[in-house]
Amino acid sequence: MTDGNxxxxxxxxxxxxxxxxxxxxxxxxxQFGSWFGVDLKxxxxxxxxxxxxxxxxxxYEHLTWDVVVERMEPERLLSWRWxxxxxxxxxxxxxxxxxxxxxxxxxxxxxxLLTVVESGFDQIPLARRAEAWRMNDQGWTAQMKNIERHVA
Amino acid sequence: xSPSPGPRRPGLxxxxxxxxxxxxxxxxxxxxxxxxxxxxxxxRLTAGGEVTRQAVTKHLHVLAHAxxxxxxxxxxxxxxxxxxxxxxxxxRYLDAISKQWDVALGRLKAAVEGEDCGGRPT
Numbered sequence: 001m002t003d004g005n006x007x008x009x010x011x012x013x014x015x016x017x018x019x020x021x022x023x024x025x026x027x028x029x030x031q032f033g034s035w036f037g038v039d040l041k042x043x044x045x046x047x048x049x050x051x052x053x054x055x056x057x058x059x060y061e062h063l064t065w066d067v068v069v070e071r072m073e074p075e076r077l078l079s080w081r082w083x084x085x086x087x088x089x090x091x092x093x094x095x096x097x098x099x100x101x102x103x104x105x106x107x108x109x110x111x112x113l114l115t116v117v118e119s120g121f122d123q124i125p126l127a128r129r130a131e132a133w134r135m136n137d138q139g140w141t142a143q144m145k146n147i148e149r150h151v152a
Numbered sequence: 153x154s155p156s157p158g159p160r161r162p163g164l165x166x167x168x169x170x171x172x173x174x175x176x177x178x179x180x181x182x183x184x185x186x187x188x189x190x191x192x193x194x195x196r197l198t199a200g201g202e203v204t205r206q207a208v209t210k211h212l213h214v215l216a217h218a219x220x221x222x223x224x225x226x227x228x229x230x231x232x233x234x235x236x237x238x239x240x241x242x243x244r245y246l247d248a249i250s251k252q253w254d255v256a257l258g259r260l261k262a263a264v265e266g267e268d269c270g271g272r273p274t
Contacts, residue, residue, distance in 0.1 A: 006243060009250050013257050017264040025264050035259040084249060114260075116253060121246060129171065129245040 008119035016111040023075040026103050029053075038065040045069050045078070062089055070100070078103045084124065097123035173218035178203055179211045183220060183234065191233035 015022050025031050029051060033040030037060075038053040045051060047069055055063040067080040081098040099120040106113040121129070174180055182197065194212070198205045212232055215221040223230040 006246060009246060009253060011250070011253050011257060013261060015261055015264050022260075022264050025260060031263075035263040036256055037259075114257070116257065118249070118253070121249075 007122040008117060009121075011116040013114050013116075014108060014110050014112070015114055019075050019105050019107050019112045022105055022112045022114060026078050026105075027072060027074070036065075045072060045080075047072050051080075067101075068098075076105055084118070084121070099124070169218045170220065173214050173220055176211070176214075178207070179215055182208070182211055182215065186221060186232060186234045191231045193229045193231055195229070197232065 025035065027045055029040040029043040029045050032038075032045070033043070033053055033056075037055060037057045039056050040051065040053040043051050043053060049069045050066070051069060052064055052066045055061060055065050063086075065082075066086070067082040070079040070081060072078055079100060079102040081100050083093040083096060084099045086093045097120060099118050102115075102117045102119075104115045104117075106115070174183065185197065186192070194205060194208055197212075198208050201208075203211075212221060212223070216223065220235055221232055222235050223232050225231075
């Protein structure tokens with residue numbers, strides 16, 4: 001097709017914190033949950049492990065966060081698979097393709113460079129993408145309100 | 153799979169027929185073929201495939217109705233081509249997910265750069 005890539009999302013962010021600390025915020029499940037918005041108390045990440053927890057974002061508490069960890073290389077790489085925007089509790093997503101989320105850490109002078117790549121979207125049925133996008137748009141509106149309240 | 157109806161948004165609702173049109177394997181292949189190889193006739197689109205000319209014609213009309221493809225006459229044949237602007241709507245899904253990541257990573261930044269790395273119960 002003419003432009004761009006519809007299969008993957010890539011994000012890069014420099015964190016002013018040592019790599020060990022960033023790794024802990026990613027690899028320690030309860031810490032991860034605290035910023036990601038999932039209750040992962042008592043859970044732990046390990047290659048091959050399926051990890052589930054209740055979403056803690058206001059308005060989304062009825063949803064379960066559900067991933068299968070693929071790789072863990074201390075202070076370097078964490079990856080898992082999940083169903084992106086599996087936001088309809090009535091829907092069985094288990095038969096559908098998953099996307100792969102990879103977190104990678106690299107030391108830089110300012111601290112730690114974190115790269116997040118989520119890939120595999122081209123395998124997700126377009127009808128599902130339309131629906132997820134629509135539902136997500138409402139979620140996004142709610143998130144914006146949270147931020148507004150935060151900074152006001 | 154009935155989504156809980158939120159407030160109606162004309163911009164969003166307008167994209168539903170687009171995705172419905174793309175939510176079919178044959179039609180998706182037709183779109184991808186036209187995107188890759190450029191405008192072509194139904195005869196060429198049908199050649200070598202197991203889908204009949206009649207079926208391809210029907211699918212092309214569904215796609216045309218959703219504004220994804222259009223036909224123009226050249227001599228005795230119609231050439232079918234992509235209407236690329238409409239495909240951009242499919243990218244908005246990715247944009248939305250991308251924004252979610254921005255928000256999540258913003259929270260991670262706040263957590264690891266703050267004095268107190270939140271949520272550390274031990």
